[in-house]
Amino acid sequence: MKRQVESAIEKFILLNGVACIFFVVLIFLFLAREGLALFKTFSPLDFLAGTRWYPISTPPKYGILPLFLGSLIVTLGATVISVPLGMACAIFIGEIAPRWLREILKAGVELLAAIPSIVIGFIGMMTLAPWVKYLFHLPTGLTALSGAITLAFMAVPTIVSIMEDAITAVPKSYRAGSLALGATHWQTIYRVVLPAASSGIVAAVMLGIGRVIGETMAVMMITGNAAVIPTTILEPVRTMTATIAAEMGETVQGSEHYFALFAIGLVLFVISFLINMTAGAFLHRERK
Amino acid sequence: MKISPQAKEKIAFLVLGIATCLVLIPVFVIIFILMEKGAQAISWEFLTAKPRMGMRAGGIFPAIVGTVYLVLGTVTAALPLGLFAAIYLVEYAKGNWLTRMVEVAIVNLAGVPSVVYGLFGMGLFVIFMKLGTSILAGSLTLAIMILPVIITASREALSTVPQSFREVSRALGVSKWQTIWHVVLPNAISGILTGTILGVSRAAGETAPILFTAAAFYLPKLPQSIFDQCMALPYHLYVLSTQVPNVNPKIQYGTALVLVGLVFFTNLVAIIIRARFRARKQW
Amino acid sequence: MVSEPLLKIEVKSLNVHYGSLQVLKDVTLSVNKNEILGVIGPANSGKTSFLRVLNRLIDLTPDVRVRGEVHLDGINIYAKMNAEEVRKRVGMVFALPQPLPLSIFDNVAYGPRRHGLHHAGKLAEIVEKSLKAAFLWDEVKDRLSTSGMQLSGGQQQRLCIARTLAVEPEVILYDEPCSGLDPISTAKVEAAMFELKKRYTQILVTNNVKQAARVGDRVAFFLMGELVEIDQAGRIFTAPRDKRTDDYVTGRFG
Numbered sequence: 001m002k003r004q005v006e007s008a009i010e011k012f013i014l015l016n017g018v019a020c021i022f023f024v025v026l027i028f029l030f031l032a033r034e035g036l037a038l039f040k041t042f043s044p045l046d047f048l049a050g051t052r053w054y055p056i057s058t059p060p061k062y063g064i065l066p067l068f069l070g071s072l073i074v075t076l077g078a079t080v081i082s083v084p085l086g087m088a089c090a091i092f093i094g095e096i097a098p099r100w101l102r103e104i105l106k107a108g109v110e111l112l113a114a115i116p117s118i119v120i121g122f123i124g125m126m127t128l129a130p131w132v133k134y135l136f137h138l139p140t141g142l143t144a145l146s147g148a149i150t151l152a153f154m155a156v157p158t159i160v161s162i163m164e165d166a167i168t169a170v171p172k173s174y175r176a177g178s179l180a181l182g183a184t185h186w187q188t189i190y191r192v193v194l195p196a197a198s199s200g201i202v203a204a205v206m207l208g209i210g211r212v213i214g215e216t217m218a219v220m221m222i223t224g225n226a227a228v229i230p231t232t233i234l235e236p237v238r239t240m241t242a243t244i245a246a247e248m249g250e251t252v253q254g255s256e257h258y259f260a261l262f263a264i265g266l267v268l269f270v271i272s273f274l275i276n277m278t279a280g281a282f283l284h285r286e287r288k
Numbered sequence: 289m290k291i292s293p294q295a296k297e298k299i300a301f302l303v304l305g306i307a308t309c310l311v312l313i314p315v316f317v318i319i320f321i322l323m324e325k326g327a328q329a330i331s332w333e334f335l336t337a338k339p340r341m342g343m344r345a346g347g348i349f350p351a352i353v354g355t356v357y358l359v360l361g362t363v364t365a366a367l368p369l370g371l372f373a374a375i376y377l378v379e380y381a382k383g384n385w386l387t388r389m390v391e392v393a394i395v396n397l398a399g400v401p402s403v404v405y406g407l408f409g410m411g412l413f414v415i416f417m418k419l420g421t422s423i424l425a426g427s428l429t430l431a432i433m434i435l436p437v438i439i440t441a442s443r444e445a446l447s448t449v450p451q452s453f454r455e456v457s458r459a460l461g462v463s464k465w466q467t468i469w470h471v472v473l474p475n476a477i478s479g480i481l482t483g484t485i486l487g488v489s490r491a492a493g494e495t496a497p498i499l500f501t502a503a504a505f506y507l508p509k510l511p512q513s514i515f516d517q518c519m520a521l522p523y524h525l526y527v528l529s530t531q532v533p534n535v536n537p538k539i540q541y542g543t544a545l546v547l548v549g550l551v552f553f554t555n556l557v558a559i560i561i562r563a564r565f566r567a568r569k570q571w
Numbered sequence: 572m573v574s575e576p577l578l579k580i581e582v583k584s585l586n587v588h589y590g591s592l593q594v595l596k597d598v599t600l601s602v603n604k605n606e607i608l609g610v611i612g613p614a615n616s617g618k619t620s621f622l623r624v625l626n627r628l629i630d631l632t633p634d635v636r637v638r639g640e641v642h643l644d645g646i647n648i649y650a651k652m653n654a655e656e657v658r659k660r661v662g663m664v665f666a667l668p669q670p671l672p673l674s675i676f677d678n679v680a681y682g683p684r685r686h687g688l689h690h691a692g693k694l695a696e697i698v699e700k701s702l703k704a705a706f707l708w709d710e711v712k713d714r715l716s717t718s719g720m721q722l723s724g725g726q727q728q729r730l731c732i733a734r735t736l737a738v739e740p741e742v743i744l745y746d747e748p749c750s751g752l753d754p755i756s757t758a759k760v761e762a763a764m765f766e767l768k769k770r771y772t773q774i775l776v777t778n779n780v781k782q783a784a785r786v787g788d789r790v791a792f793f794l795m796g797e798l799v800e801i802d803q804a805g806r807i808f809t810a811p812r813d814k815r816t817d818d819y820v821t822g823r824f825g
Contacts, residue, residue, distance in 0.1 A: 088307030118522045210399050269401075276396050
């Protein structure tokens with residue numbers, strides 16, 4: 001009797017563990033089922049390489065390229081800003097700051113991580129966008145640049161926390177060895193600590209990028225939402241995520257447009273899957 | 289002229305310090321702006337009344353209620369699932385391919401963009417399972433989204449319970465599950481709760497996953513059951529700042545402040561729980 | 572007339588592997604009822620693994636393979652009993668004192684409660700009896716509700732003995748129970764073991780050869796997974812049959 005209860009519980013717990021696999025597969029299958037349905041009526045080549053996203057023209061055009069490039073330019077911009085900042089912040093917190101300051105700085109970073117993306121988007125729209133507009137004499141401040149700056153701040157907490165972990169995981173003896181040879185603390189940091197933590201640093205950057213690509217609400221509020229292929233970073237753009245969020249409400253279930261939005265979701269899922277697998281591999285390597 | 293290593297170090301540390309300030313000052317500026325502009329809007333009426341005049345006046349009560357309902361639904365669905373999944377990984381899993389798969393799945397769940405959760409939730413819960421746009425559908429969607437947070441935190445908490453506690457209990461002839469229930473869980477509960485609350489506070493602030501699964505633009509009355517739609521703070525802020533023209537910024541800032549206040553409050557609760565249990569911990 | 576001692580535990584051709592590493596090689600021995608068997612040997616000689624086989628705690632180790640037979644009162648504990656039942660009858664005291672983060676009372680009552688006893692009066696009775704048997708009652712009777720982790724090392728170890736006694740085992744295994752204790756605490760634990768001889772069969776794994784000489788009726792010497800010899804304590808320490816035993820007990824290695 002007792003043994004049966006015990007083995008029933010064990011099976012139940014196994015079920016909960018396996019549920020995680022089930023969900024990932026389920027998400028993929030749903031996206032694939034609805035997303036691939038687009039290609040019954042629309043050519044995959046025109047979807048992936050089409051330069052126009054006009055879902056309500058006749059005939060409609062579902063070229064994902066402008067959206068993809070929109071995501072790309074915002075992501076690149078955010079990466080260029082957030083990686084050096086995040087890395088500097090992680091080094092400062094992990095290596096330089098005295099203990100009392102470290103706790104305050106960490107709390108500050110956690111605070112930033114806790115602010116909902118919609119609020120950051122809102123503040124960016126109200127304060128940052130006017131600045132960008134004024135500074136560059138633009139017709140609107142809602143541009144890829146504003147989006148990149150906003151998203152950079154959302155990626156920083158991810159980058160800092162993972163990088164800081166990687167830096168503090170470097171054994172003390174490495175540092176002691178270098179310092180004993182007469183190297184300065186800074187020389188020790190960039191010649192010994194950073195190379196030793198490199199896998200974790202790469203993973204941090206990847207996951208930061210993952211965070212940026214997937215961000216939706218802030219980016220929708222602040223990038224101006226123009227589905228055209230961007231030529232400069234000072235133009236409005238529209239990302240893949242924002243397109244789904246903005247248009248899903250207006251589509252009819254089972255329509256071509258509906259399927260097209262799921263197809264974008266599928267693309268996003270695949271991208272984030274690849275990013276996470278790569279980051280995971282780097283983190284795994286670091287642990288060894 | 290050659291710069292000495294000591295001078296180089298000073299310069300480098302200064303640059304790093306400035307960069308750190310660049311990251312952190314905006315955080316405090318954001319909070320300051322919210323407090324300063326939002327506080328003017330906060331009043332008893334703002335917190336307890338329904339929106340009026342096309343949401344340009346009145347309060348945000350239904351949005352607060354909706355968010356609370358969504359959060360409660362989310363934690364009800366996600367906590368047991370996440371906790372048991374963590375127990376599986378820490379206590380039962382063997383180092384085989386299945387365990388590896390579960391771990392990979394968790395990493396990937398954590399990385400799926402929130403709007404994709406929205407799509408999935410709509411496809412599965414709203415349409416396929418015919419739950420409609422409802423608190424239930426939204427909560428389930430959010431629950432799957434925060435599952436990795438809960439699992440990771442619970443896993444961490446479970447594995448900090450010393451292995452010897454388990455051995456002692458098993459050596460007394462106590463079964464595996466009884467050992468987990470009576471020895472491991474009581475000693476891991478603070479970490480589990482902390483992680484859950486942090487996950488939930490994230491769910492409270494999310495907009496994209498509830499966009500097509502639960503959120504309503506405007507509702508004249510409060511939701512009556514879990515099968516009703518609801519208003520929600522983050523979505524309400526989105527609506528106020530992009531969909532409704534000529535809204536007094538005061539109301540927008542006020543809504544943002546309430547949302548941030550709610551999220552910070554739950555975080556604070558988590559921090560307090562963690563600190564209290566740490567102080568009591570004896571091992 | 573002297574009656575033959577009754578066999579409590581019989582181990583036949585015991586082999587234990589961790590993965591591809593063999594830690595016990597063809598061990599055969601028996602333990603008499605109400606005796607204290609000392610088990611000595613250098614590090615990695617398989618003593619602890621041997622002990623963990625006897626209450627099937629070794630089952631918890633991943634990738635472990637146990638071949639051979641272990642009989643408790645003539646019943647094969649691997650074939651005919653489930654692990655929980657074995658562990659209830661064969662208790663274990665660990666090397667480092669391991670009180671659970673509970674009160675003194677709850678530590679001792681933990682086992683009986685998990686086995687279904689919730690009657691307050693009976694629990695109190697068992698707790699008192701067990702603490703008395705472990706020579707701890709007088710020191711803690713006024714503070715049963717304080718945490719077991721606040722006791723001194725020696726008290727903690729006796730608390731662990733009491734906790735083991737509370738589930739009313741027949742055999743008690745000790746895995747270097749005094750390795751972290753000072754001489755006075757050690758003496759108290761040893762005194763408890765002597766007292767417990769009346770009712771229990773005890774097996775003591777120890778790194779301390781002198782301790783085995785003091786408390787053991789018989790002593791077994793393990794070396795690299797093999798049982799080198801087992802004999803009356805007096806003979807092992809004065810006239811061992813095997814040269815290796817002699818080297819070890821006289822301190823030439825280990």
